[in-house]
Amino acid sequence: MSYLDFYGLQREPFSNVPDPIFFWNGRSHETALNKLRFALEQRRGLSLVIGEIGAGKTTLSRRLFESLDETRFHKALLIVIHSEVTADWLLHRFAQLLGVEHPKHNKLEVLGQIYDRLRIIDEKGQIVALLIDEAQMFGTRELMEEFRGLLNIEAQGRKLINFVFFGLPEVEENLQLDEPLRQRVALRVNLQRYDEADTLAYLAHRVNVAGGKKGLIPPDVAARLHFHGQGSPRVLNALADNLLLEGFLQKTRTLTVAMLDKVAAELNLQESQPDPLADILGHRPVKPGRKSKDEWQEVDLNKLLGFLDKK
Structure with a gap:
């Protein structure tokens, strides 16, 4: 019998691979999603989503991408995987994402292609929305200046390109490399950690989407998950996934706090809790x-x- 069959699940409920189907409209994430949609619809230019590691930025970026109507938006999602990005590479990649078939290598020429393409998209009545995950990787003044230049492209008072940066708090430091760009940030969203009520609702939601039965994770165990996970979706997923595995290996569907504490110790999470009095x-x-x-x-x-x- 497999792990999924043992618990009567149709899919893994706590995989850390981002999947829009598991997106949970918690208070902070739902508010963030609505604000970002509004900023894009109003062509506000540059929006910023800041969150610590594991706060759910990547999941939110994919949910926002999926939610944008393709007839209304020319949309693209760029995931930055390293910090050695050059301005030339960035412009070339943006040209491709905008639909330029053969981007030029000369900077002025590719900028001309980008401008022409933006005008065509605008004439079709579409809004350009470029979402950038792991935006903290853009750490040079040169790159910040390129973004500022692109945001200056307008037609009849409308911005022809809009960016949403998703990243760690270091994004704010990078924006300070170009003060005029920093001043162009139209929207800042700070993703907060879940409180206990959020955590319990989040866990129940993921179990339900995966096809599991209500109460698979008992309330006391869910509360203990919040204690160990400190409201971080990524850590909560890792803990809950390992807890289900522990129950499967022990051949019991009754999940307990003791089992969770054992899992937390194995993941080296037990000693990470802050002491409020200290x-x-x-x-x-x-x-x-x-x-x-x-x-x-x-x-x-x-x-x-x-x-x-x-x-």
Whole structure:
């Protein structure tokens, strides 16, 4: 019997491979999606989606891409896989994404091709939306200047090209390499980690989409998943996937907190939880292997009293 058959699943519920079918319209992600659609429909130019590792940026980028009507938008999704990107490569790639069949190698000529293609798309009544995942890889002033130049292309007061950057917080630092470009950011979206209610709804949603039965992950186990995963979708997926595997190997469909703690320990996640009281007291423990002593910083009395009031 396979893992899926054992739990009565039609597909893997917690794979970390981005799949729009599993997109969960949580509060922050749904708001982000609506804001991004509006910015593109209004031709706002440059939008920015910032999130820590595992916050769901890649899934959101694919969901946004899928949601854009092909008759209304000329859309493309570019995934940047390394930081050695040159301005010439970038312009050549954009020309291809816009439908230029034989992009020139000369910069001025390819810019002319891009402009002509943008005008044709605009005359068809379409909006150009270029989504860029892992945008923090664009880390040079030269690249930032190229984006600024492209965003200057307009016709009758309309921007002919729109970008959405999805990336780590370093994207903000890269934009500072070109202050005029930074000032052109029309929309900033910060993806937040899930709170416990979000986590429970997220887990239930993925199990349901995968064809699983309600209650496959008991409430106490789901709450413990939030504790270990700290609201990160990617970490939650890894934990839940390994938990289901653990149950399969033990030949039990009754998933427990003890099983989850074992999985978290194997994934080296148990010791990563912040201690709220230690944080309030200003305690900063030294990492293993460091010879210096633990550090203690000034205590915020108001935070301490607030913490004690909750006890």
